[in-house]
Amino acid sequence: MPMNPLEHDQRYGELDQVMRAYLGQPADDTEQAPSLALTAYLRHTWNTRPWSLAIAESQVRDYARNPPGRLRLRLGEFYPVPDVGLPEPDIQAWLFLVADHIKRSIEEGAVPPPSQPATRWEWHARFPELAQLLGGWFSQDMPDEFDSHGAAVADYVTGTEAQLVARLTGEIHELLALDLDEADCASALAELGMEVDPPAPYAPSAWLADVAEQLVRAAPEYGPGHTR
Structure with a gap:
């Protein structure tokens, strides 16, 4: 059966925030650097809700480890990752890469420098x-x-x-x-x-x-x- 709002937020609430940051932006993260979208998410979240970063890292990594099947998505039991322009076989590796960047940002205290918002998501969030x-x-x-x-x-x-x-x-x-x-x-x-x-x-x-x-x-x- 579909998730209720509390269950959704407990399991996927911050994952959803990360994914929303990519709407209209390329998911072009590399091992060397996060994408513009992820940098915008990190900058805004560090400055407004820094405690949420650890939740984001955990939820993104858990989702990558346990991707839902089509049936569970259709039944509404899992969060459906929005289309970020990547082939479906590449989504899992990309999610792990996103989680790694968030983890590195937390462990190294790597906070993107202040700047004007760089994406539509960041303008609306700020x-x-x-x-x-x-x-x-x-x-x-x-x-x-x-x-x-x-x-x-x-x-x-x-x-x-x-x-x-x-x-x-x-x-x-x-x-x-x-x-x-x-x-x-x-x-x-x-x-x-x-x-x-x-x-x-x-x-x-x-x-x-x-x-x-x-x-x-x-x-x-x-x-x-x-x-x-």
């Missing part, structure tokens, strides 16, 4: 609330739903918990701190789900800064005499 705003309020349908970009942001603020709005504000400042040029900033917005251009005459970074100011103006005041 800026989840900004991805929520851009993908949900700035799709190609945005001009039909809102009179302006500012109206879309105001609608987001109205329907979103204050703590998430505060998190979004921090994510915007973090992205701006990457000091991307305007072309890279526009690419980042697209990776995060934005399907329309910033309003004239704003460049992408200037528009983000303006959104952050709009969020701060909309934030409730706290302090003595203020309650939620």
Whole structure:
């Protein structure tokens, strides 16, 4: 019978995170170096959930040692590894290689240096609330739903918990701190789900800064005499 959510996460939860990091990226790990996808996973996980790396190594290696048969996959009793562009006979060896890289990173303390996100997965993992705003309020349908970009942001603020709005504000400042040029900033917005251009005459970074100011103006005041 299919796995329940608790069983899935206990057996394959972190394996699934590793596999998601490869979506849209080549599984071109070598014995000498991890792939761009795995490097992105390692960098983000070291900086946010370092204890999860040992779980990832164990789950990836266990899966490689005990690959499921077709019947158990069809019954939903095993996690199905997504298509990573490798021939099926090569998957097992590749999983062992991924596990070896994670193990080496843990044992040697080999943390990828800080940088801007390198893959779509890493952009979304690092800026989840900004991805929520851009993908949900700035799709190609945005001009039909809102009179302006500012109206879309105001609608987001109205329907979103204050703590998430505060998190979004921090994510915007973090992205701006990457000091991307305007072309890279526009690419980042697209990776995060934005399907329309910033309003004239704003460049992408200037528009983000303006959104952050709009969020701060909309934030409730706290302090003595203020309650939620």
